[in-house]
Amino acid sequence: MSRSLLLRLVRGAVVVFGVVTLTFLLLRLAPGDPVRRLLGPAASIEQITAARRDLGLDRPLLEQYLHWLGRAARGDFGTSIAHGRPATALLGEAWPATALLVLLSIVLSYAGGLALGALQANTRRRSLDAGLSALAVALNAMPGYWLGLALVMLFTYQLHWLPAFGAVGLDADFLDGWSRVVDRLRHLTLPLATLTLIGLGGTARFARATMRELRDAPFLVVARAKGLPELRVVGRHQLRNALVPIVTLLGLSLPALFSGAVFVEAIFAWPGVGQVLVQAVQARDYPVVMAAATISAALVVAGNLLAEILVTRVDPRVRERRGES
Secondary structure: OOHHHHHHHHHHHHHHHHHHHHHHHHHHHOOOOHHHHHHOOOOOHHHHHHHHHHHOOOOOHHHHHHHHHHHHHOOOOOEOOOOOOEHHHHHHHHHHHHHHHHHHHHHHHHHHHHHHHHHHHHOOOHHHHHHHHHHHHHHHHOOHHHHHHHHHHHHHHHOOOOOOOOOOOOOHHHOOOHHHHHHHHHHHHHHHHHHHHHHHHHHHHHHHHHHHHOOOOHHHHHHHHOOOOHHHHHHHHHHHHHHHHHHHHHHHHHHHHHHHHHHHHHHHOOOOHHHHHHHHHHOOOHHHHHHHHHHHHHHHHHHHHHHHHHHHHHOHHHHHHHHHO
């Protein structure tokens, strides 16, 4: 293992440690008692005291934190207060839905953003460039929850084209074959469109700025002079040389993407980690919130590390500099 990779891993571990520590403190300082929420208003003081003792919530705060940290280091994030099941099991069941939503939105937003950015960077029509720039800025500035609600109002309540909530319809158990696939795709469309449109705006702006700098580069002028098709010049030469900052943007955008997925899943009742996390926060379900925060922080750090590795692969100059250091 190289020294630079080891340093990045150490920094990532420090970031995860800071996130989980801050999350633990904020949860304990937030108003609301998970035991009272669980037992209800009819519970007696003795029942509440016994439940807090069983859950370890009557211990000093530092002792609770060290106990949780020791268990989390072994991969044990505790049992959900609200559901009585392991927190990792609840998140494990919800993770595939979130992974599907996030990964598809990454592919679509970057594919669309790169296409729009390349078109803006190479067009000579100022009106087209200005119009697409205004669209990208508007999409990038829209809050995810506002855009999601706007899409629901338009496509669900006004046009009656798409369902707004859940991953499948109420009659999903009676569907088979293509009917079942179409039902899943219809429920996926609005949450996926919300995440994709938000990411597309930022990617398009960044790609335009990066590729615009290379539009009149000598190697592109030579490629065009050789008679190469414009699509090949843009895709093979211009885009390839612009990939380094774009790949870096991908790693830096992962935190915003995961946080945006939480709100989108809550709006559309999408059965993913975001919806589980929102419900856990409302119920003050400490183990589930801590497990979700830890896993999300680890994934963000891993995403940034992956972006750095991809940058090294894409740009040989970075690899040479790191090899020299």
